[in-house]
C-alpha cells in the first residue's frame with residue numbers, strides 16, 4: 001500500500017467514525033423520545049386508575065373494580081419493562097453498562113463498579129469484540 005492509499009484509507013475511516021457517531025446520536029434521540037412517550041402513557045394510566053378508584057368511592061353501590069385496576073396496572077408493567085429495555089439500548093449505544101447492584105453507569109469493560117465496588121460479570125458482547133481483534137491480528141500477520 002503506498003502513501004496516498006494510506007491517507008485515503010485513514011480519511012475514510014475518520015469519516016466512517018463521524019458518521020457512526022451521528023447515527024448513534026440520532027438513534028439515542030429516537031429511543032429517548034420513545035421513553036418519554038411511554039412515560040406519558042404511564043401517567044395517563046395513573047390518572048385512569050385514580051379516576052376509577054374515586055368514581056367508585058362516590059358511587060352509592062360499590063362495584064368490584066379490582067380486576068379493572070389490575071388490568072391497568074399490568075399495562076403499566078409492560079410500559080415500564082419497555083422503558084427498561086430502551087435504557088439498556090442507550091447504554092449499549094454509548095458502550096456503557098449498569099452496575100447490577102447499584103445501577104451506576106460505567107464503561108462496558110469495567111471490572112468493578114466505581115460507585116459501590118461490586119465485581120461486574122464479564123460482558124459477553126465485550127468478549128466477542130476481543131475475539132474479533134485477535135482474529136484481525138491473525139489476518140494481518142498472514143498478509144505479511
Ligand SMILES: [Zn+2]
Pocket residue numbers: 099100101102103104113114115116117118
Ligand atoms: Zn455499583
